[in-house]
Amino acid sequence: MLKLFDGKKVLVTGHTGFKGSWLVAWLRQLGAKVVGIALDPPSKPSHFEAASLGTSIEDNRLDIRNRDSLKACIDNAAPDFLFHLAAQPLVRRSYADPAETYETNVIGTLNVLEALRGLDKSCVAVFITSDKCYDNIEWVWGYRETDALGGPDPYSASKGAAELVIRSYVKSFFPAASSKVRIGVGRAGNVIGGGDWADDRIVPDCVRAWSGGQAVALRNPQATRPWQHVLEPLSGYLTLAAALHERPELHGEPFNFGPPAHQNHTVLELVKGMSRHWDKVRWADISGTQTGPYESGLLKLNCDKALHQLRWQAIMNFEETVRMTAEWYRTFYEGHQDIGAVTRAQIERYTIAAASAGQAWAQ
Numbered sequence: 001m002l003k004l005f006d007g008k009k010v011l012v013t014g015h016t017g018f019k020g021s022w023l024v025a026w027l028r029q030l031g032a033k034v035v036g037i038a039l040d041p042p043s044k045p046s047h048f049e050a051a052s053l054g055t056s057i058e059d060n061r062l063d064i065r066n067r068d069s070l071k072a073c074i075d076n077a078a079p080d081f082l083f084h085l086a087a088q089p090l091v092r093r094s095y096a097d098p099a100e101t102y103e104t105n106v107i108g109t110l111n112v113l114e115a116l117r118g119l120d121k122s123c124v125a126v127f128i129t130s131d132k133c134y135d136n137i138e139w140v141w142g143y144r145e146t147d148a149l150g151g152p153d154p155y156s157a158s159k160g161a162a163e164l165v166i167r168s169y170v171k172s173f174f175p176a177a178s179s180k181v182r183i184g185v186g187r188a189g190n191v192i193g194g195g196d197w198a199d200d201r202i203v204p205d206c207v208r209a210w211s212g213g214q215a216v217a218l219r220n221p222q223a224t225r226p227w228q229h230v231l232e233p234l235s236g237y238l239t240l241a242a243a244l245h246e247r248p249e250l251h252g253e254p255f256n257f258g259p260p261a262h263q264n265h266t267v268l269e270l271v272k273g274m275s276r277h278w279d280k281v282r283w284a285d286i287s288g289t290q291t292g293p294y295e296s297g298l299l300k301l302n303c304d305k306a307l308h309q310l311r312w313q314a315i316m317n318f319e320e321t322v323r324m325t326a327e328w329y330r331t332f333y334e335g336h337q338d339i340g341a342v343t344r345a346q347i348e349r350y351t352i353a354a355a356s357a358g359q360a361w362a363q
């Protein structure tokens, strides 16, 4: 199914970031011609630079809040597919700078839609929002695509607001019967994997401490999250784009991409799991000693719609997710191997595992 991307022009916003850089690596392996639009990598080190991903793509650095330059760049690229990932993705930073978060996540999304509105060719566009786009009423059930949008913190609200803008553009400017542009939305969260060095995320916090020979201080070791490897939602976004290309009835539809409902584990289990694959792993429990802004409790996604309409399902268990993540960072810090080759090998391994698990996209 993903053979479709071979030779296609694919535009990725946020290509210098964690998820965007993995998507670029995967699309290049599939034979796509990739055009990136983003600011400079959000961290040092970064997966994008470490894996030298800029060498085989058109690497544009521009701010998606600048509507005119964004439109010119998308017009010029004339993409067959577009994946919109560029965002301010951090909850804590959204409290520190709410205006930047709303401008990037809502107006940035609006600007991508405006560019698509003026595009004179057919294009499939997948917008990446978040599991946090849902109004988290802290119930035990997984959220479904029809549940209410919302979110108390500026980041979550900005993702819910971006969804409303997308929905309105689909209804107002991209009529299902005749639109050259087909749009899908991917919602996922709690993504881990090699190459993330963002602030205030558990795995990057760990890796920063361990690479300097320190123990990581765990603020909330018993917090439970439905962790998933970055390749899982990316396979969902790619599957959604390929399905949209073939099936007009999917136009405008949002999809959740997450692990099975039972796959929730604590921060402590995550760190202990990593210690089995990296001898530098140490931790200290500092729960109760720090306070911070409100962060929502467990939020699970119900992914039945992706299973029934896209035949997509997450395939990696928690142990494999943790192992791939720890191995990537250990190899990076050992410094003996080309890390781009490690990324490519992990994508291949994941694809083979998905094919044996019977995933339609991997056949």
Ligand SMILES: NC(=O)c1ccc[n+]([C@@H]2O[C@H](COP(=O)([O-])OP(=O)(O)OC[C@H]3O[C@@H](n4cnc5c(N)ncnc54)[C@H](O)[C@@H]3O)[C@@H](O)[C@H]2O)c1
Binding pocket: 013, 014, 015, 016, 017, 018, 019, 020, 037, 038, 039, 040, 041, 042, 062, 063, 064, 065, 084, 085, 086, 087, 088, 089, 104, 108, 128, 129, 130, 131, 188, 189, 190, 191, 192, 198
């Ligand atoms: N990582 C996660 O766990 C997670 C969970 C849910 C949703 N998401 C969503 O996935 C997407 C990617 O997240 P990530 O973790 O890779 O983030 P990241 O911070 O690693 O990357 C963000 C990317 O967006 C670009 N960017 C930021 N502001 C920009 C601007 N004004 N103009 C142009 N480019 C800009 C950055 O340059 C970078 O390439 C985001 O939309 C995020 O909200 C991520």
